[in-house]
Amino acid sequence: MTFPVVGMIGGGQLARMTHEAAIPLGIRFKLLSATPQDSAAQVVNDVVIGDHRDLDTLRAFAKGCDVVTFDHEHVPTEHLRALQADGIAVRPGPDALIHAQDKGVMRARLDELGVPCPRHRIVTGPADVTRFAGEGDGFPVVLKTVRGGYDGKGVWLVRSEEEAAEPFKAGVPVLAEEAVDFSRELAANVVRSPHGQAVVYPVVESVQVGGVCDTVIAPAPGLPPERALRAQEIALTIARELDVTGHLAVELFETADGRILVNELAMRPHNSGHWTQDGAVTSQFANHVRAVLDLPLGDPRPRAPWTVMANVLGGDYPDMYAAYLHCMARDPQLKIHMYGKDVRPGRKVGHVTTYGTDLADVRERARHAADYLRGTITE
Amino acid sequence: MTFPVVGMIGGGQLARMTHEAAIPLGIRFKLLSATPQDSAAQVVNDVVIGDHRDLDTLRAFAKGCDVVTFDHEHVPTEHLRALQADGIAVRPGPDALIHAQDKGVMRARLDELGVPCPRHRIVTGPADVTRFAGEGDGFPVVLKTVRGGYDGKGVWLVRSEEEAAEPFKAGVPVLAEEAVDFSRELAANVVRSPHGQAVVYPVVESVQVGGVCDTVIAPAPGLPPERALRAQEIALTIARELDVTGHLAVELFETADGRILVNELAMRPHNSGHWTQDGAVTSQFANHVRAVLDLPLGDPRPRAPWTVMANVLGGDYPDMYAAYLHCMARDPQLKIHMYGKDVRPGRKVGHVTTYGTDLADVRERARHAADYLRGTITE
Numbered sequence: 023m024t025f026p027v028v029g030m031i032g033g034g035q036l037a038r039m040t041h042e043a044a045i046p047l048g049i050r051f052k053l054l055s056a057t058p059q060d061s062a063a064q065v066v067n068d069v070v071i072g073d074h075r076d077l078d079t080l081r082a083f084a085k086g087c088d089v090v091t092f093d094h095e096h097v098p099t100e101h102l103r104a105l106q107a108d109g110i111a112v113r114p115g116p117d118a119l120i121h122a123q124d125k126g127v128m129r130a131r132l133d134e135l136g137v138p139c140p141r142h143r144i145v146t147g148p149a150d151v152t153r154f155a156g157e158g159d160g161f162p163v164v165l166k167t168v169r170g171g172y173d174g175k176g177v178w179l180v181r182s183e184e185e186a187a188e189p190f191k192a193g194v195p196v197l198a199e200e201a202v203d204f205s206r207e208l209a210a211n212v213v214r215s216p217h218g219q220a221v222v223y224p225v226v227e228s229v230q231v232g233g234v235c236d237t238v239i240a241p242a243p244g245l246p247p248e249r250a251l252r253a254q255e256i257a258l259t260i261a262r263e264l265d266v267t268g269h270l271a272v273e274l275f276e277t278a279d280g281r282i283l284v285n286e287l288a289m290r291p292h293n294s295g296h297w298t299q300d301g302a303v304t305s306q307f308a309n310h311v312r313a314v315l316d317l318p319l320g321d322p323r324p325r326a327p328w329t330v331m332a333n334v335l336g337g338d339y340p341d342m343y344a345a346y347l348h349c350m351a352r353d354p355q356l357k358i359h360m361y362g363k364d365v366r367p368g369r370k371v372g373h374v375t376t377y378g379t380d381l382a383d384v385r386e387r388a389r390h391a392a393d394y395l396r397g398t399i400t401e
Numbered sequence: 402m403t404f405p406v407v408g409m410i411g412g413g414q415l416a417r418m419t420h421e422a423a424i425p426l427g428i429r430f431k432l433l434s435a436t437p438q439d440s441a442a443q444v445v446n447d448v449v450i451g452d453h454r455d456l457d458t459l460r461a462f463a464k465g466c467d468v469v470t471f472d473h474e475h476v477p478t479e480h481l482r483a484l485q486a487d488g489i490a491v492r493p494g495p496d497a498l499i500h501a502q503d504k505g506v507m508r509a510r511l512d513e514l515g516v517p518c519p520r521h522r523i524v525t526g527p528a529d530v531t532r533f534a535g536e537g538d539g540f541p542v543v544l545k546t547v548r549g550g551y552d553g554k555g556v557w558l559v560r561s562e563e564e565a566a567e568p569f570k571a572g573v574p575v576l577a578e579e580a581v582d583f584s585r586e587l588a589a590n591v592v593r594s595p596h597g598q599a600v601v602y603p604v605v606e607s608v609q610v611g612g613v614c615d616t617v618i619a620p621a622p623g624l625p626p627e628r629a630l631r632a633q634e635i636a637l638t639i640a641r642e643l644d645v646t647g648h649l650a651v652e653l654f655e656t657a658d659g660r661i662l663v664n665e666l667a668m669r670p671h672n673s674g675h676w677t678q679d680g681a682v683t684s685q686f687a688n689h690v691r692a693v694l695d696l697p698l699g700d701p702r703p704r705a706p707w708t709v710m711a712n713v714l715g716g717d718y719p720d721m722y723a724a725y726l727h728c729m730a731r732d733p734q735l736k737i738h739m740y741g742k743d744v745r746p747g748r749k750v751g752h753v754t755t756y757g758t759d760l761a762d763v764r765e766r767a768r769h770a771a772d773y774l775r776g777t778i779t780e
Contacts (some may be wrong), residue, residue: 024719025741042425318729319729355682360404362404
């Protein structure tokens with residue numbers, strides 16, 4: 023058989039679920055994982071244990087792959103360029119991926135493209151933050167390290183010059199952004215292939231709790247069609263202009279006055295797209311695999327009027343398997359997706375999805391299962 | 402984490418797809434495979450290479466499992482009893498599985514239960530076949546070796562005493578059956594758990610070509626509801642009375658005068674249930690895993706009015722991947738499931754599924770994709 027090998031760098035749950043999606047396609051899947059205990063390394067048969075920051079490791083790994091793609095954005099840009107120079111297909115490529123790695127680069131490029139973003143600029147220290155605040159509506163101001171943040175880490179909401187000191191301690195550039203008075207968060211997800219085909223999923227609402235995605239509702243309830251279309255056009259524009267290959271998640275703010283502003287980009291399968299596993303004709307994972315192989319993309323349309331995804335966070339009880347009995351008996355339609363991770367309080371260890379025609383019911387079922395698995399409710 | 406280990410014996414595509422279904426449940430999956438090249442061994446990380454006919458191999462494998470289940474029916478009954486005596490949970494157990502291993506035992510038990518079967522008895526030689534024919538409507542008669550047959554192997558349609566010689570050459574008992582003048586073949590699939598919960602899937606039509614399943618249509622078109630219910634009751638009765646755990650496929654003949662007769666039993670995920678991967682709320686693979694772990698079962702209902710599964714057989718062209726371009730571009734809703742097997746003419750190497758509201762369209766799309774992948778059509 024001449025089936026290609028897709029190499030994924032990073033052993034997290036995104037790689038685990040990409041492997042799951044690659045199996046039916048007959049695509050051979052190879053993993054570079056930091057440890058044999060990582061989420062994906064537990065279920066993939068062809069695993070290389072190694073450090074994604076080491077070029078020799080990356081080169082040896084890539085040698086056995088027809089294309090290399092990513093579970094995370096932490097591979098150094100210069101290493102990706104070196105792999106490209108070796109003739110390796112790296113998807114997304116470093117010139118695209120840099121926009122998901124460096125928020126300063128991302129903001130500058132989106133400005134050039136005329137994509138609406140929160141007011142922003144790189145700031146040099148606490149006094150400069152005060153100046154930035156004065157250029158707009160004053161404090162509070164959002165500060166972000168340009169690299170390395172995720173799930174609320176590397177992000178601060180500061181109310182004064184004194185509070186602005188912390189982000190500068192790491193010695194990396196800091197981006198200041200207006201604290202957008204948003205009414206909710208949305209995500210527009212696109213998958214794009216090297217030959218330029220793109221599919222766009224329905225725009226979803228992402229409910230955040232404590233800076234971490236808690237629930238995703240597909241499609242976003244009550245979103246006016248022209249606003250949904252605008253969000254999808256923004257995502258398609260970014261994918262095209264940045265030459266993204268694979269899945270692109272565009273996290274958005276929706277404001278009370280109907281504006282759509284880009285918050286963050288991720289160039290890989292993304293939490294806001296997990297609902298597609300059970301709720302769309304083609305999942306984000308299957309479409310990511312198809313895209314990086316330059317295969318025609320699958321239908322992104324929803325299979326049910328409403329699909330809800332709720333993240334399962336670790337709680338005080340380490341044994342989530344015991345909770346299966348109740349959850350499965352209560353809701354025979356429930357879909358559980360666990361990552362094989364040890365339970366630690368607040369850690370994302372899985373998610374559930376539900377779908378149906380009654381949003382209130384669909385949402386309650388997802389919420390109940392996620393809370394029961396976590397152990398915050400017991401009936 | 403306290404997630405259990407499911408051990409599956411046999412490295413074929415059923416194990417491959419069971420692994421795929423076990424990943425989201427966080428269930429640890431362990432495989433006993435004859436070779437590292439077997440379909441499932443290509444994608445499972447925890448693989449033991451060994452012979453399923455060797456008791457020491459089975460014992461060593463079972464030691465690391467919370468439950469042992471099967472990709473095929475070829476493990477000797479006495480070895481399964483030895484594992485049970487060791488305290489291993491074997492599901493289905495040997496007392497159930499014997500009915501899927503030995504057609505003589507199966508027919509005798511179904512007679513006891515009053516389940517309708519073709520007229521049958523064990524025959525001792527060609528002259529006895531002629532007597533059996535004379536007891537009914539004469540030749541032709543179906544002869545089957547009681548053990549070891551599948552996909553038309555081990556089955557003969559004989560028209561005379563001379564033709565009846567061949568089946569006896571292997572020296573194993575031979576079962577004679579009336580050659581049922583059926584109008585079509587159906588399958589009623591059930592999943593049952595040790596504590597006695599059972600779910601039943603919609604009855605499907607199984608279109609056979611040359612003794613091999615070609616297409617499955619879910620639900621069976623034009624099947625009167627009371628006849629579908631009767632088929633489901635037969636399957637539920639067999640599962641209960643034989644104490645089956647896991648997936649049970651009951652292959653059926655439907656006759657022109659509306660009778661439903663049991664043809665074959667399989668106690669594992671089955672080709673007639675592959676449509677459930679994309680067409681049912683819970684796939685046969687996910688429900689098999691849940692059943693052998695005695696977890697509550699998932700909803701077996703269909704997600705679309707019609708789902709069609711078409712097997713992909715090997716043709717003259719070894720490179721099926723090249724055919725993906727056309728198939729995926731032509732039908733973005735197509736679901737491809739390949740098994741990682743080398744292409745050999747006539748060998749089952751994968752299947753496709755399609756679903757929708759217009760049966761003719763759904764069927765044409767599945768047929769086209771299966772034929773294009775095989776190489777029998779080129780546009």
